[in-house]
Amino acid sequence: MPHRMKAAIIAIGSEMLGPTRVDTNSLKLTAALENYGVAVVRKSVVGDSLQDLVGEMEFSLGKADILIVTGGLGPTEDDMTREALSKAFGLEMDLDQSIVDRLQARFAARGWKMPEVNKRQAYVFRGQTTLTNERGTAPGFHLVVGGKHVWVFPGVPNELEWMIETYFKPWLEQTGGKKRHRRVLKIAGMTESGVEERLKPYYDAHKGELLTILAAPGGLELHLLRDTADEVASRERELLDLFGNRVFGFDDETLEFVVGSLLANRGETLATAESCTGGLLGSRITDVPGSSRYYVGGGVCYTATTKTDIAGVDPQLIQQHGEVSQEVAEALASGIRERFHTTYGVGITGIAGPTGGSEAKPVGTVHIAVADATRVEHRKIVWPFTRTLVKWFSSQAALDQLRLFILGRGASRS
């Protein structure tokens, strides 16, 4: 690939044009293309109309070096991708008996007879490359049209994924596509403008270089994409110097995974007592396989009674300070820890809204406490969000507070 190649993506299918479906196939293709330095310049979704398909294919190929088409390869009359390709690019089709045999065997293996209509899927383009589909019935194609490349894949997500890995990525690599290196640094507890501010010296040192900042729910991601692994590693070190332990993880790591790994590695344990998050913190912790090694559970303490009965919060404390208070958050954290003899306890209490707020304690007020045997750490936050977001951000803040609390203890003492 002498210059930076351009790609266009077409997703085919009237069902993709309704008010409920988004095209996620193009994201997988885009990630593969980006890894080899190919830029996606346009993507489109069109319905099952032969004329529209032909027009779209011609128009899209005019804008790009690589055209990728997904969907419309099924056996029914609605599936017109083959016909459209043939018409748009003047290609002739032949019946491939080996595909008919494969399809018949596939049906026979399930005790069925192949419907006659499936024969449509056995037509291939003369002189072009057919991509056998080991995950389904529709083969894909790699066509060369006027020196440009057209890749045609089934729209079924797991079939497409398999074809990307099996055919598309190896081709991108072979074609001289420079494999680029990606690293994602994940940051919690900072605003986007705070991150921008702290990035200034990095921007100054690397003018014109792309560093993508992506807002993720309850955190931010820094996306590095460079030509060599060494470059990525050196940039990563600079970013870690700037952000320190604000970086909680890398690539696909979630905050609950990072906290879980810390606990597992240190042989320590955790209990939780949640009020306004209603169990969300426990649910996130237990999304991680193997969490039963360090998480014992705890209480969803949605009333004063459950706070007292499950986490042992003194009723007088609740009466004196209210259920939403520093004192009760700390008592929840310490109480649940003591009750279940864990290394750490986390307590959360707050007002998720939309009602229940007051001038002194507005909606969004959340108290989070983390305790071990010798220390309790408290934080109060007032989120400017609606109910489910208050819950989510509170669970995120609690996990991050726990992470920093654990790191602050230094090496494991157990």
Add this chain to the structure above:
Amino acid sequence: MPHRMKAAIIAIGSEMLGPTRVDTNSLKLTAALENYGVAVVRKSVVGDSLQDLVGEMEFSLGKADILIVTGGLGPTEDDMTREALSKAFGLEMDLDQSIVDRLQARFAARGWKMPEVNKRQAYVFRGQTTLTNERGTAPGFHLVVGGKHVWVFPGVPNELEWMIETYFKPWLEQTGGKKRHRRVLKIAGMTESGVEERLKPYYDAHKGELLTILAAPGGLELHLLRDTADEVASRERELLDLFGNRVFGFDDETLEFVVGSLLANRGETLATAESCTGGLLGSRITDVPGSSRYYVGGGVCYTATTKTDIAGVDPQLIQQHGEVSQEVAEALASGIRERFHTTYGVGITGIAGPTGGSEAKPVGTVHIAVADATRVEHRKIVWPFTRTLVKWFSSQAALDQLRLFILGRGASRS
């Protein structure tokens, strides 16, 4: 609108072409268009290149009666939607001083001075309609080009939503767009093929009529879209006759909302004791505003100790039958109910995986029990899913089991 009008949608912005962002704006536009009988025939995403934008606009308008463009209306050099429209459709632009004044006032209200660059947003198309934006700085446009309609909206979701409600829907209605009527019936506890099977008499009675079946996480949706409210109501009655109380709700109602409404209306209360779902059930219940009226909380009982300490499960029962068993699920439900004196208790215990399974109790095995003062109802399910899906489907099954349990009790006794 004499014939069925066609619409095309273009989303503008290079950031929309990366591997992490999907275009959800087009879904809101599509829903509005569908309600007035306008079909979306294509949608596309293009980057911030003037030439690409111009080509895309010309091509798209050729395919439709209504072209909708979102994004690229910001104040920076990257925002080229205005220039592209002007070039594509031969329109002239003028500075609108009233917009400059509005922008300056908007900035002044925050104590800021308007950056000079924002003046770009005050250029409007001569002889065309400018859409004042009360949610942001970028105005939108309604242009008439060769008898066709071009609508231009900002890409910021809440600004777009406001403009759809304020300008676009009223126009669709005025233009003679027939307001269509929509109703969504939500079904739990059935497979898609089970739903298809039961729909046969309905299909036979309404040949050629569209009824969309949509798979939602842990449920299915039947989407009715008809020309009159009467038609929708009569189809709805037929579907309710077929599906009975398998229909748990309508339109935007979630299962946790429906269960919550049942409890609130009956003045009844609920406690939960969750093992494998780790708090997810409690979190979903507390996603509903006002859930503190009927939900007291309960336990995340991830170990044998927490099952005994929080929900009062007899340790001998655990020893005898194992933590994942009918007996323990029932004891969790009854125990947590008794402890917190609620009308109902729900207990869940299972193996979310990926490890921890055995031949007798494979990964995905989940026991769910619902109890009131006189009765305990148990269900065992073996989900063929991965960890987080096992959790989700278990919480969904527990909510639905609770719903049917409550309905089975008849009128409230409290």
